[in-house]
Amino acid sequence: MKSEEGLIFGVGKNQNQRGIVNSDNWRIANPDGKKRIIVTRDLPGDRWVDILVAAGCRVEIFTGTADLSPDEIRQRMGSRCDGVIGQLVEAWNESLFQALQGAGGKVYSNYAVGFNNIDLAAATRRGIAVGNTPGVLTGATAELAVALTLAAARRIGEAERYLRAGKWERWLPHLFLGTQLRGKTVGIIGAGRIGTAYARMMMEGHKTDIIYYSLHPKPALEELAAAYSRFLAARREPPVVCRRAEAVEDLLREADCVSIHTPLDDSTRHLINAERLALMKPDAVLVNTSRGAVIDEAALVDHCRRHPQFRAALDVYEDEPALVPGLADLENVVLVPHIGSATRWAREGMAILAACNVAGVLAGRPAWNRPDIDAFLEADPPPAAPSILNAEALNLPLFKATG
Ligand code: GLV
Ligand code: GLV
Numbered sequence: 001m002k003s004e005e006g007l008i009f010g011v012g013k014n015q016n017q018r019g020i021v022n023s024d025n026w027r028i029a030n031p032d033g034k035k036r037i038i039v040t041r042d043l044p045g046d047r048w049v050d051i052l053v054a055a056g057c058r059v060e061i062f063t064g065t066a067d068l069s070p071d072e073i074r075q076r077m078g079s080r081c082d083g084v085i086g087q088l089v090e091a092w093n094e095s096l097f098q099a100l101q102g103a104g105g106k107v108y109s110n111y112a113v114g115f116n117n118i119d120l121a122a123a124t125r126r127g128i129a130v131g132n133t134p135g136v137l138t139g140a141t142a143e144l145a146v147a148l149t150l151a152a153a154r155r156i157g158e159a160e161r162y163l164r165a166g167k168w169e170r171w172l173p174h175l176f177l178g179t180q181l182r183g184k185t186v187g188i189i190g191a192g193r194i195g196t197a198y199a200r201m202m203m204e205g206h207k208t209d210i211i212y213y214s215l216h217p218k219p220a221l222e223e224l225a226a227a228y229s230r231f232l233a234a235r236r237e238p239p240v241v242c243r244r245a246e247a248v249e250d251l252l253r254e255a256d257c258v259s260i261h262t263p264l265d266d267s268t269r270h271l272i273n274a275e276r277l278a279l280m281k282p283d284a285v286l287v288n289t290s291r292g293a294v295i296d297e298a299a300l301v302d303h304c305r306r307h308p309q310f311r312a313a314l315d316v317y318e319d320e321p322a323l324v325p326g327l328a329d330l331e332n333v334v335l336v337p338h339i340g341s342a343t344r345w346a347r348e349g350m351a352i353l354a355a356c357n358v359a360g361v362l363a364g365r366p367a368w369n370r371p372d373i374d375a376f377l378e379a380d381p382p383p384a385a386p387s388i389l390n391a392e393a394l395n396l397p398l399f400k401a402t403g
Pocket of ligand 2: 113134135137138192193194195
């Protein structure tokens with residue numbers, strides 16, 4: 001089979017710029033490119049490859065299904081590798097960055113907004129710029145959080161399993177009673193881009209009040225809620241309220257639904273533990289589309305067991321793809337396999353940003369330092385690297401507007 005792949009794609013002949021597939025599960029685009037880029041998993045769309053090829057890169061893309069081990073990644077980088085686009089399931093630690101530096105590498109981009117898989121300090125020490133892919137996945141992830149919120153509140157998973165199992169015999173007044181969201185209070189933990197987008201969808205779509213917990217106040221979000229309330233008042237509808245919680249405990253006590261949008265770091269690991277779960281309303285909904293380890297998953301299983309009216313909806317897990325024992329047996333839990341950013345637009349956009357990060361750094365372009373990242377998806381992208389996390393630490397020049 002493997003060698004046939006080579007034949008189908010015409011190795012050595014008919015090769016186009018987007019690549020030929022070798023028998024060893026690697027696709028090479030622009031084999032004669034001067035800079036060598038390793039991409040540890042194939043990405044959606046073509047434009048990201050075109051960007052790297054236009055920047056003079058030879059792009060080596062892993063097309064197999066297994067995860068590459070750190071050793072395999074190290075071997076592939078070999079003695080000459082200018083940049084890497086990697087995945088959130090790979091631990092980019094001191095040893096991988098050391099190998100990348102040893103191969104002459106200058107840049108690594110995560111294919112994700114989250115970067116808890118990266119030892120940023122190690123990369124910085126080794127002079128390697130690290131990119132991520134914010135912005136383009138904000139709407140997709142917020143929409144999934146809304147979908148999970150509704151699925152949990154209205155018991156969609158349970159109801160579907162019941163129907164598919166042939167248990168549905170008749171319409172019943174008490175069948176799968178759930179929670180209506182209108183007028184309820186939604187708690188947002190982490191009011192960054194995704195948290196704010198989710199808050200707006202809930203507030204504007206479902207007329208929920210918002211209580212948010214974040215390090216800094218979010219005046220823009222509060223002003224939006226005030227403006228939306230004026231709009232509602234003009235239509236003689238009740239206003240919505242948006243305010244910041246002093247402490248995460250206050251939010252947990254008050255909210256009917258809590259959605260987590262904080263990055264994972266030492267300060268947020270197991271932020272939601274047994275103690276804090278016990279503060280929540282017994283019939284609350286808890287949604288997580290950020291990183292699994294923000295919740296103590298074993299404590300959540302225990303809590304859901306003891307409170308059948310409580311509902312959780314998870315996209316992310318502590319030890320993906322494994323689930324903590326008991327989680328998958330719970331009826332009051334909705335589970336999906338880390339698909340927050342999984343829309344074609346978002347995933348192609350993430351690939352473009354990752355490619356622009358790598359191409360931008362290698363071309364010595366400045367780091368973009370503005371929120372309007374979508375400019376990179378347009379035909380004529382700005383001459384910058386869209387999102388470099390350690391730009392300041394590395395003293396990279398920042399993009400300046402001309403004119
Ligand atoms: C996905 O989880 C991401 O961080 O982009
Ligand atoms: C994602 O883009 C975030 O910063 O929340």
